[in-house]
Amino acid sequence: MLKAVSLLSDIQERAVSNEDATCEETEEIGEDVEMVGEDEGSQEEPILQLDSVSHGHVLRSVRCAAHTLQLAVDDSLKQASNIIAKARRVAKRLRSQNVVCVLKRMGHKRAIVDCATRWHSTHDMLQRLLELKTFCEDMAPTIPDLHLSESEWEYVSNTVDALKPAKIATKCLQSDQLTAGEFYGVWLKCSLDTEKLASPFARKVAQCIKARQSTLFDNDAFIAAVFLDPRYRLFLTECQTEKEKIHLYRTWEAIQNLEPRNAASGSDVCAAASPTQSQTSSDDEIEHLLMEKERDTSSTQRRPHVSIVSLLDTYSKEARLRRTEDLFQYWARYSVSNPDLYKLAMSVIPLPVTQVSVERAFSSLKFILSPLRSSLNEKVLEDILLVRLNKQYGL
Template sequence: MLCCEIMAAIMVKAIEDCGLNSLGCMAHTLQLAVHDGVLSQRSISDCMAIGRKIVWHFKHSHLAMSRLGEIQTELGLSKKMLQQDTPTRWNSTFYMMSSLLAQKRALSAYGAEFELPASFSAYQWGLIENAVTLLAPFEELTREISSHTATDSDVIPSVEALKRLLNKSLSTDRGVKTTKATLLEAVKQRFNGIYTKPLYFLATILDPRYNDRFFDQATKQRVTEMLLRQLNKMTELENSTEKERNETEPPLKKTCTKSDGGATSLLDMYGAILEENMATEHQTHQTSPVGQQVNAYLSEPPISRSESPLQFWKSNMSHFPALAQAARKYLSAPCTSVDSERLFSAASNVIDEKRNRLMCEKAEMLLFIKKKHPTLTFTDEVARQSCF
């Protein structure tokens, strides 16, 4: 935990020294919201404590693990280890409770024959199951935003989808209604700051997966005007070579909203918000070329969430030149520091005690190759030829 805090402080300091605008890590904010809304609840924390005792029992006893494996085989269950959690990462606690739920029958059979340091009551098993169901969308979102393709445009739509999901009454709310309400308030409080930063709004409206469909009518007008101001500033800086390059205009790539396969409740919330705002008319009352581009773009149906927004702008660069330039600027910021931290970890595999005299330029080239070609190893002939 201390190392993560030091690394985060270093990255924040580096951004400030460069004079750049910085955004908070969405994954860390989710961690704080889940802790405030769920993990700090007495009934849930008691279940977590019992779960850790059970997992610790099997992690520190080969005999107990062997006996559990035999019971799993007898019950026709796959042999799986119980997962230990890390208090600083809420999703590891989610995985621990999920693994305990998956082995509920095996643990009950084990407890009937052998001694366990603690056990769950029937009520606590039900509470764990409902809590895991409640947190499943948060776990899914954490995986999505931790991807190297996630950008700052994902923040507002994801938060809006989460809030709508938490406002719904479900059959699995029994025993966790108060926890769910507390979690909703924690999400609102922790993410309240995103609605004060123009960068989030501009990135969202420039993402063709979201467009302006995640804003209310007043916010749509405000963000559209904000986008027009930025586009006008950027248009003034365009040079003649860019205009010549865009003279030949390829046909517009037609896109449409498609339903994602295997939709979950969180995905349903994205779709519901898009459908509610699909029929809204978009008028900026602008006759300038930039204003016409904005009108045409906002009239386009959003593309599927499984498609790449950067690929969309690459295909439609000539049709929306000003918007494509703005998208290149505002869709470049990641919404978490996860990928940056992964890069620090990758650097430790390049520069170690046995290669401590590797030049900075060589190490940077190796990291670049590893980032662009994840399937390659640092000992591959391609990497060696590229760097040496």
């Protein structure tokens, strides 16, 4: 996906640059274009362009926040690979049949063996191993595979403590409705809680988190969504704020460019539905004048693009919203008093910051489309999946 988006971005950037160059060449040759005959001009092939490119907009990708956090933790775990390998060897020995019988007789829980590609299971394995530390130390003279030095036990304990904030953050990132501002708060809390720990491994985890966060925060779409969240807006620097105002201004231009088309399509539908009425309206000079006045009035009543900049300036000076307040209820108050700013916010804030919803859909699909039910048609399968994924709405 990342490679596909990168290739599309390069293609669109070249198309935008070629379009600008073509416009400049057209202005230079000016009168020469008029000298071209109809036959000669008809031989030119039409150029197919994406609609977004024609307005100067280029496709950009937003990294999955949950996956980025997993990559940061994986980077840090590479520094502890030797200790984790020794801990895994001890856990496997504790899972042997004779040791399991002894653990069960003494009332201890069974050891956990992790999956190397899932660091959550590694955290659970190390945490369970700490619970069995006394048992391992008592049985080490009899079973040498259960021996770990005191420094190794301390490292295991520091690893568990350092990974705990990241594990809590991962659980929070799995929520159904997660905005960019809420994610920013979760990421910031994870980073602060990890930095509070004094162990060398915790410092390494914090460094990896900061190194990976640039792929998330250096994105105009993400920063714009945080800017329009009054709960976390103050974390942005002045430079970021001014940059995002420009980005939001361009976003508003893109929204405005779509509106005339919708109006034109609606008028075409009305004309097709009642051709007699459109014909009589065009013949009536008074009706024609009234239609022109109506268009002039609607264009003057429409808020100009510059007003969005002033509205964003006014919004940036408002008081901070408490973290416990609902973001969408806050913006619902603007739907009547300031519909333009509300429309812009509702176009930017719903930015998806994780792919958890997609994974949840795939997980549900796995239980529905089993080998025993492979004859389900597309419509029935889609209806069942819709009901399964929207139980909270009472469907």
